[in-house]
């Protein structure tokens with residue numbers, strides 16, 4: 001298997017403002033440093049994929065089509081600014097459905113491993129919720145917790161040894177500064 005190193009990035013609260021089940025184009029707002037951070041990671045040889053819980057679909061707040069429309073808007077906007085998003089994986093289920101793909105479940109990362117040839121041990125997860133870090137740990141990925149979105153509010157829930165960054169650009173620089181093995 002080719003050793004493709006990925007950064008699996010959460011979406012709401014990490015790439016864009018988390019306005020609560022975001023799905024209207026009008027509510028699309030990239031967070032400061034998000035595009036620049038991904039560009040630096042990509043320039044250093046990482047590929048980018050989005051991994052996101054979207055329980056608003058299962059709860060009936062938005063449709064799969066709503067999700068796809070906003071996501072393709074994001075992918076195109078990032079592409080215009082030099083960031084190529086290779087794939088998007090989302091969990092549409094409600095928490096009570098007990099699926100394997102809702103974070104901190106690892107089914108979406110396992111799909112990325114199979115479909116993209118991602119080497120999980122050499123890849124990173126970046127996200128603003130404790131479940132992002134927990135998913136990374138279960139799958140054997142590195143992780144960085146960001147203080148955007150819900151990050152600052154929920155920081156106390158983290159295990160003590162988690163790497164923390166102010167935002168996605170800071171996370172990128174921490175990954176690259178660490179040698180990004």
Ligand SMILES: [Mg+2]
Pocket residue numbers: 010011012013014018127128129149
């Ligand atoms: Mg999030």
Ligand SMILES: [Zn+2]
Pocket residue numbers: 091092093099100101102
């Ligand atoms: Zn799911």
